[in-house]
Amino acid sequence: MSSSRLSSLAYLAWRAVGAQPAKRIAQEGTGAERFEKNYAAEGLVPTTDQDRKVAEAASACVACGVCEARCELMAATPHVRALGLHTAFRLYSKSTTELPWAREALRACESCKGCESACPTGVPIGRVIRQLLDRLERLPAPAKAGRREP
Amino acid sequence: MSAGAPGSVAADLLVLGGGLAGAVAALTARERGARVALVRRAPGASALSSGGLGVAWDAEALPGEALRSRRGWLESARRLAARQPEHPYAVLGEALEALPAAVAFTARELGALLAPPLERNRFLATANGAALGCALCQRGMVAGDLLEVPGKLAVADFRGHLGWDSRLVAGGLAAFAALGGPEPVALQLDLFTGPGQGLLRPHELARALEPPGAAEEAGRRLREALPAGAGAALLPPVLGLDPAARVPERLASAAGLPVAELLSDVPSVPGLRLQAALDERLRAAGVELVEGAVERAEGPGEPLLAGGREVTAATWVLATGRFTGGGVVRRGALREPVLGLPVHAGGEDPAGPRLHSRPPAALTQARCFGPQPLLAAGLRVDRDLRPLGEDGRPVHPRLLAAGAVIGGHEPAQDGTGLGVALLTGWLAGRVL
Numbered sequence: 065m066s067s068s069r070l071s072s073l074a075y076l077a078w079r080a081v082g083a084q085p086a087k088r089i090a091q092e093g094t095g096a097e098r099f100e101k102n103y104a105a106e107g108l109v110p111t112t113d114q115d116r117k118v119a120e121a122a123s124a125c126v127a128c129g130v131c132e133a134r135c136e137l138m139a140a141t142p143h144v145r146a147l148g149l150h151t152a153f154r155l156y157s158k159s160t161t162e163l164p165w166a167r168e169a170l171r172a173c174e175s176c177k178g179c180e181s182a183c184p185t186g187v188p189i190g191r192v193i194r195q196l197l198d199r200l201e202r203l204p205a206p207a208k209a210g211r212r213e214p
Numbered sequence: 215m216s217a218g219a220p221g222s223v224a225a226d227l228l229v230l231g232g233g234l235a236g237a238v239a240a241l242t243a244r245e246r247g248a249r250v251a252l253v254r255r256a257p258g259a260s261a262l263s264s265g266g267l268g269v270a271w272d273a274e275a276l277p278g279e280a281l282r283s284r285r286g287w288l289e290s291a292r293r294l295a296a297r298q299p300e301h302p303y304a305v306l307g308e309a310l311e312a313l314p315a316a317v318a319f320t321a322r323e324l325g326a327l328l329a330p331p332l333e334r335n336r337f338l339a340t341a342n343g344a345a346l347g348c349a350l351c352q353r354g355m356v357a358g359d360l361l362e363v364p365g366k367l368a369v370a371d372f373r374g375h376l377g378w379d380s381r382l383v384a385g386g387l388a389a390f391a392a393l394g395g396p397e398p399v400a401l402q403l404d405l406f407t408g409p410g411q412g413l414l415r416p417h418e419l420a421r422a423l424e425p426p427g428a429a430e431e432a433g434r435r436l437r438e439a440l441p442a443g444a445g446a447a448l449l450p451p452v453l454g455l456d457p458a459a460r461v462p463e464r465l466a467s468a469a470g471l472p473v474a475e476l477l478s479d480v481p482s483v484p485g486l487r488l489q490a491a492l493d494e495r496l497r498a499a500g501v502e503l504v505e506g507a508v509e510r511a512e513g514p515g516e517p518l519l520a521g522g523r524e525v526t527a528a529t530w531v532l533a534t535g536r537f538t539g540g541g542v543v544r545r546g547a548l549r550e551p552v553l554g555l556p557v558h559a560g561g562e563d564p565a566g567p568r569l570h571s572r573p574p575a576a577l578t579q580a581r582c583f584g585p586q587p588l589l590a591a592g593l594r595v596d597r598d599l600r601p602l603g604e605d606g607r608p609v610h611p612r613l614l615a616a617g618a619v620i621g622g623h624e625p626a627q628d629g630t631g632l633g634v635a636l637l638t639g640w641l642a643g644r645v646l
Binding site: 181 | 256257259261416506540
């Protein structure tokens with residue numbers, strides 16, 4: 065057995081029996097608290113069971129665009145485009161760090177639901193919007209001065 | 215039509231599903247004087263239609279065979295039935311011969327939107343440059359029939375818009391020039407070139423072309439860009455949301471030549487037009503529309519609860535579609551959610567083991583043009599369209615199925631999706 069291999073194994077052994085248990089004794093708070101501490105700066109919050117359920121319901125979307133044509137907000141204010149499903153899903157699939165940019169759009173969306181009855185695959189669009197708003201509430205305040213909310 | 219408690223509906227025929235199959239069933243029964251109620255949750259997969267209604271195309275044609283010598287849709291459907299015993303066309307037996315009547319009925323009912331059928335298929339271009347044989351198509355697509363273009367075919371897109379590529383279409387259509395099609399020429403129109411307009415959605419483009427002057431302006435731009443000898447022009451399928459705005463006609467008269475739309479991909483403006491035309495026709499024909507998901511359904515004769523209303527009818531037509539429409543769902547196993555009828559995968563031996571609970575990977579195969587049992591999943595029916603139970607016998611004498619909820623065929627593969635919908639819908643509507 066070569067000496068480099070031997071030293072690698074020794075290091076791994078030290079991590080397993082020494083460093084990690086010591087770290088576990090030293091660290092504070094539950095897993096969720098540590099997650100928030102570590103990832104708050106990146107604008108991430110833990111995914112809840114409810115998030116998962118909504119994401120599963122949302123996965124029925126086939127991007128057919130039928131809902132968009134029925135979006136009254138979109139027709140009335142063409143420059144605020146695709147407030148409905150399309151944006152919601154794009155945001156949902158992306159990092160939540162970009163979610164604050166859609167705050168006003170989602171609020172405008174929340175009270176309408178005109179699109180929900182248009183969805184061939186039965187995506188609960190209103191629920192998706194509410195869940196995104198809820199996720200927004202849970203987002204930590206922006207940590208960096210450079211990240212400005214719209 | 216309503217009787218008894220407020221909000222309750224009594225009808226002779228109850229149709230479940232708002233796509234083409236359900237609408238044709240309802241309209242057929244209405245024409246025969248029946249009281250019809252139609253329950254629907256949302257637009258069906260018909261709202262995703264390309265604008266062409268495929269009945270069957272000549273799958274036995276040789277690669278180099280001229281378009282004009284290809285078999286028509288009726289003969290193609292007969293041959294498909296002979297080849298695929300599981301296909302609804304085959305299951306129906308003699309009733310397949312009703313296809314011309316069903317096609318004619320659909321074309322008549324939706325006459326404001328659909329052009330009258332020919333005996334042959336019209337060959338219409340897709341946005342990828344393929345040509346599909348369609349028995350019926352929307353009026354704004356007729357001039358794009360590859361066999362009817364006098365001279366060159368100008369294929370246009372909007373410069374800077376990300377939705378369509380005229381060179382892709384023209385490049386694909388060039389292969390059909392040797393088969394009797396026109397010589398395609400790609401060109402670009404300077405329309406919708408403003409800031410942000412390159413991302414406009416299809417229905418926004420369609421609305422933008424509707425106001426007075428807009429289609430005429432587009433036509434003038436097209437005329438300036440036309441190559442010498444052009445006999446017709448193909449444009450992206452966004453020529454107006456409302457057929458009453460007559461966008462293709464206005465554009466054609468300003469451009470000085472026939473203008474047609476490509477077949478659409480989703481998001482589909484032609485699909486929205488088809489759904490709107492179905493809605494309008496159902497209302498005009500006096501079909502009682504009940505909007506809402508089915509909350510309780512036990513079977514024909516028993517009251518059905520949907521959208522907070524009770525509907526009672528002795529005969530039911532299940533036209534709930536397949537995966538998009540929600541007539542077949544996959545939650546662990548393949549299920550029919552309204553009545554819990556048995557769902558069979560394509561190619562499944564009725565006497566053999568059930569495949570509906572196999573994992574998806576076991577019901578698909580890597581060869582993309584091979585049969586895909588998952589995609590052909592649906593109900594099995596007898597020749598009177600009655601769904602079969604686990605024992606192979608009709609579940610209920612007055613329960614029928616129509617459209618894509620009937621399994622045994624893969625619409626994406628054989629191009630018979632709306633053909634099956636209109637034939638089975640028409641037959642189901644005549645049950646009374």
